Amino acid sequence: MKVSIGPKPFIQPNPVLVVGSYDRSGEPNIMTVAWGGMCCSVPPCITISPAKKSRTCENIMVSQAFTIRIPSTNFVKEVDYVGIYSGRNENKFKSLGLTPVRSEKVNAPYVNEFPFILECKVIYSHEIGVDTQQFIGEIVDIKAEEEILGGDGLPDIRKVQPFVYDEVGGNYYKIGDLVAKAFLIGKKK
């Protein structure tokens, strides 16, 4: 029997995305978000929805650009730190000993130590609810370290080793075993 558990922000799982942005003075900031995901194929676009009060939101409203990094499990401590503490009170790159690099194609910094970076320019933005700003960023390029690429020259999820977030339990999980080939397992015989 189905029971009602009320209106809650629960899907399982959420992605873990690290957003890079500059403030007006060129100070770099990074923030971890789980409210985000792909939203268009042509052109390729990603959406993120940070809190309006966040430094990241304020920065992107001005710069109209951001980077996204797909983090791997070996950086889980840094990624969690970046989600807990605000760029209003510290330079998180300095706190963590990470190196900000200006993106080639957009006005936003990325973390040099992170191997998988999306460079995004804002094409749309609007408010949602009481305290959230949604940005839609067109992905103008992806930069990846060769070590995470597969034989086809594209990011291999087994080498990227991303992790996901469960809002319900408040935990991060690895990607597990292969279930099936998509667009094949469900094909009519």
Added chain:
Amino acid sequence: MKVSIGPKPFIQPNPVLVVGSYDRSGEPNIMTVAWGGMCCSVPPCITISPAKKSRTCENIMVSQAFTIRIPSTNFVKEVDYVGIYSGRNENKFKSLGLTPVRSEKVNAPYVNEFPFILECKVIYSHEIGVDTQQFIGEIVDIKAEEEILGGDGLPDIRKVQPFVYDEVGGNYYKIGDLVAKAFLIGKKK
């Protein structure tokens, strides 16, 4: 050294969400989407971005409501089928022997056999790119079978057994081992 791989719709991983909707005549349809995710906490909202040409998009433009189902691995064949074939050519509930049930709180059907359902009413919608319509749905209730709930009465990811999609390799993967407790592993000592 970082190499450029161009603008592509690649984050890893994507969620797998089954969207339920009614057409004008009350015929139920379901579609699988990976372009979607949470986008607001207060009120809880989810965003999905189906192709404008899809039956699902056409339905939601009229009904202004949809359901989301978080699928588990034991339904991977059905979920993949629903992502491959269009509701323009068949009633996918009938094709798969699934039971449509009218949601209690919104004008949309859910799949009775699926244990984790979000009921959503559209609060915002706009076009992105050349062929995509983004919908933001306020989650007005979540319905869950008791068998997937943990001791706290909320969906337990180990019981839900969701899977994720990798657009790069075109595969579905299980959720793997615990990495760490979020908002704890990165705390300052």
